[in-house]
Amino acid sequence: MPPLVVYGGPVSQPTRAVIWACLMHGLKHELRWTLPAWVTSGEWNTQSPGFLAINPWGTVPTIDDEGFILSESAAILCYLAGKHGWKDVYPADVQQRARVDQYLHWHHEHTRKLSPSLFFPVLRGNPKSPPDIETATKVLTQLEQYLGDKPFFCGDALSVADLLAYCEVGQLQPQFFGLWEFGPSYPNLSRWLAVMAKQPGHDEAHKGGVKFKPKFAEMKQKFEEACLVQL
């Protein structure tokens, strides 16, 4: 049994980022499938008393690293990087690290809004809560600017910032959930998405997303029809 347990699921964007980092660095881990109650019909979910005993905030991802419990994906990524010497994705240089931390904190009120704007509404399927195109456009425009002509979000090297960002932005592409057209309006993001897709661990980290794609497409169609009916 691998010592590192990750609670979460492939449909949880921040969980994917943690799994990807582990896969990228060959860190064995056990994924214990745990999703929010509103997403899953299973008995075990983030509101189960057993899970709340581990993480009272009922969020995923959460890790149990040989008894050390930690939540918040950004904190998890930095902790694993520190423990296992992943200086490539979380640099030791104080200024480079600060640039990564700056993105990790900026992420919450910006990039993270993409899932509630575009992805969750389809999962919820409630026409009274339609997709928020305005917020998504604003965030993606900001991301295009933040990235600029840099190879990666925080400079010349891929960092944990890119993993977190990709798991929000990348899922919108046609090969996954088909929720956004990047094209010529987003040259920086388009370039970066293509580079990120070639990184070690990308395909395996997104296997669950690919598996979910047909079911998601169904939900999306039903949802779009319901939204039209509402108009």
Add this chain to the structure above:
Amino acid sequence: VIIFSSSSIACSFEIMVLTIFGAPVSQPTRAVMWACLMHRLPFEFKLTLPRRTEAGLGARHPEYLKINPWGTVPSISDDGFALYEAPAILCYLADKHKWTGIYPTDLQQRARIQQYLHWHHEHTRKLSAGMVRPILTATPKLKGSPAELSQTMAQLEQYLGDKPFFCGDALSVADLLAYCEVGQLQPQFFGLWEFGPSYPNLSRWLAVMAKQPGHDEAHKGVVKFKPKFAEMKQKFEEACLVQL
């Protein structure tokens, strides 16, 4: 340009390497200033106001946007190195100046602090968003619902628990950030929350935090602003009543 130093002699001949851009009324700005004051790190404070566009003052002025394209505060310029997002600034300064007391290098302790710093955005930060910002911007529709605000406060009470500080036995950057959101609500500052017997953990912690080095100086601006804020609060409450 205001120069802060915790010694009583103004450091006019020192080259100020660190500039902090922000406003005393900005909670995360206060946390950054407090950390510097606590560790006697001299800094130059440049008053910078969000939504304003004037040169030398506005966070929307092109000169400031070069440092922080989002026009938020605080930002720092440290010997030419620009950085924003208060938690990132706090961790950077702590690592650079080896403030291992408030940001230890032990991996697990550091991870616990980072967990709080990330949790803070979608939880503790709701307090300013729901109680202070609506008054400052005279926008009744931004006012947080009592249920949501009580839930946030209950979560903070739970997060702290019976620990001396949010992340364990020692005060950390997490406590500085948290206090700047929670502490400002007390009667001696903006008078927006009754802590009392419903919040024994937070009450205990607030009292301890108030005695920490740098607390009073970091909150001088808040005390100065208090009468003006009380005026704005009264107008705001009247506006909310009219809306009903």
